[in-house]
Amino acid sequence: xxxxxxxxxxxxxxxxxxxxxxxxxxxxxxxxxxxxxxxxxxxxxxxxxxxxxxxxxxxxxxxxxxxxxxxxxxxxxxxxxxxxxxxxxxxxxxxxxxxxxxxxxxxxxxxxxxxxxxxxxxxxxxxxxxxxxxxxxxxxxxxxxxxxxxxxxxxxxxxxxxxxxxxxxxxxxxxxxxxxxxxxxxxxxxxxxxxxxxxxxxxxxxxxxxxxxxxxxxxxxxxxxxxxxxxxxxxxxxxxxxxxxxxxxxxxxxxxxxxxxxxxxxxxxxxxxxxxxxxxxxxxxxxxxxxxxxxxxxxxxxxxxxxxxxxxxxxxxxxxxxxxxxxxxxxxxxxxxxxxxxxxxxxxxxxxxxxxxxxxxxxxxxxxxxxxxxxxxxxxxxxxxxxxxxxxxxxxxxxxxxxxxxxxxxxxxxxxxxxxxxxxxxxxxxxxxxxxxxxxxxxxxxxxxxxxxxxxxxxxxx
Amino acid sequence: xxxxxxxxxxxxxxxxxxxxxxxxxxxxxxxxxxxxxxxxxxxxxxxxxxxxxxxxxxxxxxxxxxxxxxxxxxxxxxxxxxxxxxxxxxxxxxxxxxxxxxxxxxxxxxxxxxxxxxxxxxxxxxxxxxxxxxxxxxxxxxxxxxxxxxxxxxxxxxxxxxxxxxxxxxxxxxxxxxxxxxxxxxxxxxxxxxxxxxxxxxxxxxxxxxxxxxxxxxxxxxxxxxxxxxxxxxxxxxxxxxxxxxxxxxxxxxxxxxxxxxxxxxxxxxxxxxxxxxxxxxxxxxxxxxxxxxxxxxxxxxxxxxxxxxxxxxxxxxxxxxxxxxxxxxxxxxxxxxxxxxxxxxxxxxxxxxxxxxxxxxxxxxxxxxxxxxxxxxxxxxxxxxxxxxxxxxxxxxxxxxxxxxxxxxxxxxxxxxxxxxxxxxx
Numbered sequence: 036x037x038x039x040x041x042x043x044x045x046x047x048x049x050x051x052x053x054x055x056x057x058x059x060x061x062x063x064x065x066x067x068x069x070x071x072x073x074x075x076x077x078x079x080x081x082x083x084x085x086x087x088x089x090x091x092x093x094x095x096x097x098x099x100x101x102x103x104x105x106x107x108x109x110x111x112x113x114x115x116x117x118x119x120x121x122x123x124x125x126x127x128x129x130x131x132x133x134x135x136x137x138x139x140x141x142x143x144x145x146x147x148x149x150x151x152x153x154x155x156x157x158x159x160x161x162x163x164x165x166x167x168x169x170x171x172x173x174x175x176x177x178x179x180x181x182x183x184x185x186x187x188x189x190x191x192x193x194x195x196x197x198x199x200x201x202x203x204x205x206x207x208x209x210x211x212x213x214x215x216x217x218x219x220x221x222x223x224x225x226x227x228x229x230x231x232x233x234x235x236x237x238x239x240x241x242x243x244x245x246x247x248x249x250x251x252x253x254x255x256x257x258x259x260x261x262x263x264x265x266x267x268x269x270x271x272x273x274x275x276x277x278x279x280x281x282x283x284x285x286x287x288x289x290x291x292x293x294x295x296x297x298x299x300x301x302x303x304x305x306x307x308x309x310x311x312x313x314x315x316x317x318x319x320x321x322x323x324x325x326x327x328x329x330x331x332x333x334x335x336x337x338x339x340x341x342x343x344x345x346x347x348x349x350x351x352x353x354x355x356x357x358x359x360x361x362x363x364x365x366x367x368x369x370x371x372x373x374x375x376x377x378x379x380x381x382x383x384x385x386x387x388x389x390x391x392x393x394x395x396x397x398x399x400x401x402x403x404x405x406x407x408x409x410x411x412x413x414x415x416x417x418x419x420x421x422x423x424x425x426x427x428x429x430x431x432x433x434x435x436x437x438x439x440x441x442x443x444x445x446x447x448x449x450x451x452x453x454x455x456x457x458x459x460x461x462x463x464x465x466x467x468x469x470x471x472x473x474x475x476x477x478x479x480x481x482x483x484x485x486x487x488x489x490x491x492x493x494x495x496x497x
Numbered sequence: 498x499x500x501x502x503x504x505x506x507x508x509x510x511x512x513x514x515x516x517x518x519x520x521x522x523x524x525x526x527x528x529x530x531x532x533x534x535x536x537x538x539x540x541x542x543x544x545x546x547x548x549x550x551x552x553x554x555x556x557x558x559x560x561x562x563x564x565x566x567x568x569x570x571x572x573x574x575x576x577x578x579x580x581x582x583x584x585x586x587x588x589x590x591x592x593x594x595x596x597x598x599x600x601x602x603x604x605x606x607x608x609x610x611x612x613x614x615x616x617x618x619x620x621x622x623x624x625x626x627x628x629x630x631x632x633x634x635x636x637x638x639x640x641x642x643x644x645x646x647x648x649x650x651x652x653x654x655x656x657x658x659x660x661x662x663x664x665x666x667x668x669x670x671x672x673x674x675x676x677x678x679x680x681x682x683x684x685x686x687x688x689x690x691x692x693x694x695x696x697x698x699x700x701x702x703x704x705x706x707x708x709x710x711x712x713x714x715x716x717x718x719x720x721x722x723x724x725x726x727x728x729x730x731x732x733x734x735x736x737x738x739x740x741x742x743x744x745x746x747x748x749x750x751x752x753x754x755x756x757x758x759x760x761x762x763x764x765x766x767x768x769x770x771x772x773x774x775x776x777x778x779x780x781x782x783x784x785x786x787x788x789x790x791x792x793x794x795x796x797x798x799x800x801x802x803x804x805x806x807x808x809x810x811x812x813x814x815x816x817x818x819x820x821x822x823x824x825x826x827x828x829x830x831x832x833x834x835x836x837x838x839x840x841x842x843x844x845x846x847x848x849x850x851x852x853x854x855x856x857x858x859x860x861x862x863x864x865x866x867x868x869x870x871x872x873x874x875x876x877x878x879x880x881x882x883x884x885x886x887x888x889x890x891x892x893x894x895x896x897x898x899x900x901x902x903x904x905x906x907x908x909x910x911x912x913x914x915x916x917x918x919x920x921x922x923x924x
Contacts, residue, residue, distance in 0.1 A: 055535070057560050062549045063535075063542035068519045080534075107536065108521040126534040146534075150525055172521035361579030364518035 037076035037099060037120065045079050045121070048089040053080040053127065064122045067107045067114045068169070070369060070419065071454050075102065075116040080127040084202060084210050084241035087123065091239065091484070092208030094121060100487050103235040105146060105174030109181055110372060111453030113234045117488040123239060125176050131155055132242070139247045140199060140216055145176025145240050162250040164191035167449070168357050176240045182232030184449030186283040186314075186356075189407035191248070193449065194231065200244035201227040203237075206480040210241070218246055229475070234451050235486040237479045254282065254316035255326045256349035259337040260299065260307045264288075264390075264402075266336040267309040268383025271406050273332050274313070275379050279325045283314040284407030285356050290363060291403065294355035298348075303339045311337075311406070312356055314349075359403040360412070367399075368418040369425065371432050374456075375439035376410040376448035385442055389413055389435045396431040398424070410448035411439075437462070452490045460491055504551060505597070506590035506735070506772075511551070513583040517544045523574040523584075528858045529567060532875045537564050540574040540584040547591050557595050565591050567869060569862035569876070570730065572829040589772060592733025601734060614722060614741050620664055620695065658696055658904060665689050665698035666719070673705050673715040682712040685796070686752035686789075688745070688766070690759040691723050692897035700897075700918040704758055704793060707923055711807055715756075720748035726765035731864035735773055742769045746786045755789045756796055758918060760827035760896040761863070763790050767831070792827060793920060794895060798836040809924045810846040818848045819922070820889035822880065822903060823856040824896035837895055837919055847922070850887045857883070861902035877906035884914055893919040 100120030129146035166185035200214030213227040261267040343349035393400035404411035417428035446463035523540040530539035729738025757763040770783035860876025
């Protein structure tokens with residue numbers, strides 16, 4: 036329990052206006068984009084690394100749980116303060132410290148919103164590729180701590196490929212600088228990789244240096260509609276095996292077709308199952324040639340293929356894709372959203388077997404995902420007020436995850452484990468690897484104050 | 498706790514609560530969140546707080562009311578929500594349940610329940626207060642919107658326009674016929690709103706003049722009162738709101754169209770049926786009433802379909818650069834986006850410049866700007882930055898509430914722009 040004395044101490048560190056404690060405000064920091072919720076006892080908004088250090092030193096001395104949070108948009112339960120205590124929110128550390136075009140790098144504070152960062156880079160003709168679909172609200176600290184992906188990662192890779200340096204505050208309050216400003220750096224262990232994707236369990240990221248790319252000058256969006264999943268899956272495999280690497284290949288099933296009404300003919304939508312959204316980017320000449328090649332591949336099995344005429348039309352297709360998650364969520368009380376990744380030549384098999392599972396447990400299922408890199412978000416629609424239905428939904432999801440793993444895939448492509456997937460961890464990860472992770476945790480955070488209760492299920496003696 | 502009894506209004510909008518998937522997109526659009534960066538200010542946070550209220554985890558404390566009041570009801574979150582969650586409805590309903598159970602505090606109970614519904618008395622009160630205006634606060638040209646706001650803004654340094662020496666109702670007759678030689682093509686009722694009546698009567702005169710010149714007979718019913726926006730939307734007092742709605746419905750019973758020059762009044766009156774209709778009879782009455790309401794620009798462009806030659810810019814504005822602020826209530830509530838721009842772009846005597854984010858909330862939001870004046874100013878600063886970037890001479894809009902906010906913001910920053918109602922541009 037946090038006492039009044041604790042709150043006074045926190046206020047001494049950050050200033051009165053940067054500590055919240057009313058029960059109403061605690062409700063507003065009890066959730067993220069999952070169905071998990073738990074109220075913290077205080078929310079603290081540090082404004083620099085020194086303040087984070089002060090908060091952690093105090094929390095460590097007094098064994099108070101600290102859950103880091105940025106935009107609170109994650110879909111794994113990572114920012115839920117499941118043990119109460121303090122939510123350390125970085126949204127007031129939102130300065131873009133530097134954008135250096137000559138070095139192709141940028142330095143940001145953890146509370147910068149990804150969308151704002153992208154906009155600032157675009158003005159300079161620069162580009163940071165990871166584009167999780169929560170870009171409008173997610174913050175850079177979370178992007179790194181969750182090692183975020185997104186559609187563009189097919190061609191450009193995930194966040195870890197762009198982290199050059201980090202400043203991290205450790206559980207005992209020490210501030211450590213890792214990595215540097217250069218793309219090549221072979222000095223000792225790659226320690227900043229330890230914190231990239233650590234889900235806030237090893238330290239709190241207070242500054243981030245990122246590698247950037249020059250912004251591409253042209254892109255084209257190709258829309259292909261398919262009569263069945265197998266044809267779409269085979270087309271993806273054919274594209275990947277071809278000579279063009281698109282920047283994005285996204286998959287949506289007919290649950291989301293309403294969002295495409297008015298953009299594509301009803302006659303085609305009514306009798307189809309899958310839409311692939313494909314983007315190629317680069318120089319105008321290469322984009323034109325690559326578009327032709329993709330069209331050729333799609334034409335053999337797609338019912339309808341078209342190229343967006345202009346950026347405005349393309350934007351409408353991508354908005355329809357982005358809306359998938361909220362669209363499905365708003366149709367039912369509870370959704371169970373998964374994040375498996377499968378090898379790309381097993382996509383059609385994965386969808387077929389998962390659909391059989393859904394039929395077996397009699398639950399509705401929708402598929403969307405970054406199919407170009409094999410990363411899928413199967414969503415089972417349920418209602419957790421109906422216990423029996425919800426149990427069937429969970430069993431179905433268990434089976435889908437087992438399917439993905441048996442096909443050579445992984446438990447989480449980009450969302451992380453958090454609370455949402457920890458019950459599968461033992462099945463999906465080598466026990467020795469889990470043991471190493473726990474040892475690292477014990478070394479860096481011996482009192483388990485940082486984001487406790489995440490990633491692995493606690494055994495009774497923990 | 499039996500929540501179904503306790504939260505009668507919120508329960509009506511429970512579906513909207515459940516639609517929210519907590520994706521957090523609203524964070525990037527909410528003007529309040531953009532300033533505060535605190536979850537309780539954004540739609541997602543407010544919806545979860547109201548959900549906690551229904552689940553018995555929270556109660557209707559003053560803190561809860563404060564959080565619910567900290568929303569401009571600008572609708573930007575709704576417009577961009579992938580699940581189309583209706584935050585303003587939930588917030589308004591929660592405000593109503595708060596009033597139902599906890600009542601209204603002084604001076605709001607006096608102003609909303611007693612003074613605002615009595616138009617003439619309200620006018621006297623405004624007049625009396627106006628005598629002291631110069632003593633307490635900086636003056637600018639123009640007037641005030643609601644008495645409550647006026648009183649509360651005292652001492653906060655807000656630049657409030659002067660109360661007009663004569664109210665609109667004293668300046669124009671109840672029935673205004675087209676001049677001789679102009680054929681009467683239709684008859685409309687003119688809902689003047691408190692602001693045009695007490696603060697901007699010249700705008701009202703111009704509108705009547707413009708309409709009659711173009712063959713429209715304009716009735717200004719004396720029985721009309723305040724639209725009720727500050728009462729039922731701002732404060733959540735549905736009972737008083739209903740009385741005000743009923744007297745407006747009575748006053749405009751005999752006209753086919755009700756013309757407004759205030760987007761807030763228009764959208765509030767269109768919302769009578771959503772919030773205040775408690776019987777089948779009222780649903781019918783309020784629906785009929787709402788169907789008659791037309792914003793002035795909407796009426797001119799869609800109904801009268803006037804030729805460009807009908808719009809004669811007053812000589813003093815010839816050659817000026819003009820930009821347009823789109824009120825939330827006009828664009829997002831009434832869906833009137835193109836009509837005012839169509840008029841402005843058609844005027845050969847001015848240069849029209851679209852400002853960046855013309856539809857971004859100005860931060861006025863009636864009672865909001867009184868309760869959270871500092872926050873309201875910060876939101877206004879973004880708007881005045883937009884205006885500044887256009888280098889325009891004049892900002893026009895279609896809501897006297899926004900006008901007050903823009904005047905305050907522009908004066909604070911010592912910017913040169915004149916703030917006008919769009920209809921002020923014409924002869």
